[in-house]
Amino acid sequence: MSAASLTTSPLLSRELIFVTGKGGVGKTTVAAGLGMALAAAGRRTIVCEVGAQRRLPALFARESGDPRSVPANGEEVALDERLWATSIDPNRSLREWLAAQLPSKSLAELLTRSQVFQYFAAAAPGVREIVTVTKVWELAQANRWDKKAPPYDVVVVDLPASGHGIGLLRTARTFADVARVGPIASQAGRVRDTVEDPSRSAFVAVALPGELPVTETLELEALVASELRRPLDAIVVNALLKRRWTAADLDRLEAAGAAVPGPARRAARSETVRTQAQQSQLARLRREAVAAVVTLPFVPAPTLGREQVAALGAELAGKL
Numbered sequence: 155m156s157a158a159s160l161t162t163s164p165l166l167s168r169e170l171i172f173v174t175g176k177g178g179v180g181k182t183t184v185a186a187g188l189g190m191a192l193a194a195a196g197r198r199t200i201v202c203e204v205g206a207q208r209r210l211p212a213l214f215a216r217e218s219g220d221p222r223s224v225p226a227n228g229e230e231v232a233l234d235e236r237l238w239a240t241s242i243d244p245n246r247s248l249r250e251w252l253a254a255q256l257p258s259k260s261l262a263e264l265l266t267r268s269q270v271f272q273y274f275a276a277a278a279p280g281v282r283e284i285v286t287v288t289k290v291w292e293l294a295q296a297n298r299w300d301k302k303a304p305p306y307d308v309v310v311v312d313l314p315a316s317g318h319g320i321g322l323l324r325t326a327r328t329f330a331d332v333a334r335v336g337p338i339a340s341q342a343g344r345v346r347d348t349v350e351d352p353s354r355s356a357f358v359a360v361a362l363p364g365e366l367p368v369t370e371t372l373e374l375e376a377l378v379a380s381e382l383r384r385p386l387d388a389i390v391v392n393a394l395l396k397r398r399w400t401a402a403d404l405d406r407l408e409a410a411g412a413a414v415p416g417p418a419r420r421a422a423r424s425e426t427v428r429t430q431a432q433q434s435q436l437a438r439l440r441r442e443a444v445a446a447v448v449t450l451p452f453v454p455a456p457t458l459g460r461e462q463v464a465a466l467g468a469e470l471a472g473k474l
């Protein structure tokens with residue numbers, strides 16, 4: 155996709171793009187693919203894993219022993235031209251946040267080493283979550299906590315599975331409400347404003363074309379509306395089978411009788427049934443969801459490599 159067509163996509167020009175959905179539906183694939191497409195179109199991009207998945211650097215490692223296959227412990231790892239990856243480490247993020255807030259670096263270090271502080275960070279409800287979402291937000295700010303670190307144009311966030319991911323983002327509103335005044339409240343308020351502003355952040359839900367996943371995605375759309383007070387921007391129906399057989403094709407196949415071996419006839423029929431079931435769930439999602447629904451094809455491979463993920467990302471970027 156060219157840089158010109160990218161700028162005409164309002165969704166892809168936002169600073170934060172959250173990718174959410176149930177476990178195993180293709181969130182990491184979509185986040186990585188979109189990251190590649192954005193970087194290729196000229197934006198300084200970071201794909202950010204939340205919840206210690208560490209799959210991204212491995213996806214980009216060209217051979218075993220490549221330093222990029224080493225787990226990224228909160229480091230921002232360069233993967234390609236204009237493309238980085240990171241996974242949020244809440245402890246490291248908390249140290250960075252404190253160092254940026256406190257007047258002296260040694261005071262911040264003293265504090266983070268103290269037992270009371272470590273106890274607080276481990277036990278206080280929501281601290282790890284608020285630090286995680288604030289760190290995600292910080293990556294795209296012009297003034298980074300580390301003054302020398304340049305900001306990213308866009309952060310693509312690979313969220314943990316549905317409810318958990320939305321709950322994580324909800325902590326910005328909770329902290330802004332609970333703290334009310336002071337630096338925590340004002341910063342949480344800024345994070346909340348970015349997360350909930352459809353002109354600054356985008357929410358992309360990934361779903362598989364099945365009855366339960368479609369129902370769950372409709373629930374997710376309602377959850378985003380109630381918890382984050384904003385719409386989903388798009389739903390990606392991933393791994394959709396191609397429609398290879400029409401009803402007429404099948405009739406011809408049946409009519410051919412013994413001329414076509416039984417296993418081939420049965421394979422064609424079962425694939426057609428699956429494809430029809432997928433299409434009817436896709437149609438239901440299109441009827442019932444508020445967000446735009448786009449599709450990505452099923453790629454017949456045991457695991458997807460970098461080229462396949464890039465191709466899916468380019469296709470998706472063209473549809474958003």
Ligand SMILES: Nc1ncnc2c1ncn2[C@@H]1O[C@H](COP(=O)(O)OP(=O)(O)OP(=O)(O)O)[C@@H](O)[C@H]1O
Pocket residue numbers: 176177178179180181182183184207315392393394450451452453454455456457458466
């Ligand atoms: N369009 C596709 N066609 C074929 N395989 C796919 C497609 N999209 C994803 N996959 C494969 O499905 C598996 C799950 O994808 P992925 O890891 O992106 O899902 P996820 O939602 O991030 O999972 P998790 O919730 O475990 O983090 C991977 O093996 C991936 O290569």
Ligand SMILES: [Mg+2]
Pocket residue numbers: 181182183207209312
């Ligand atoms: Mg994943």
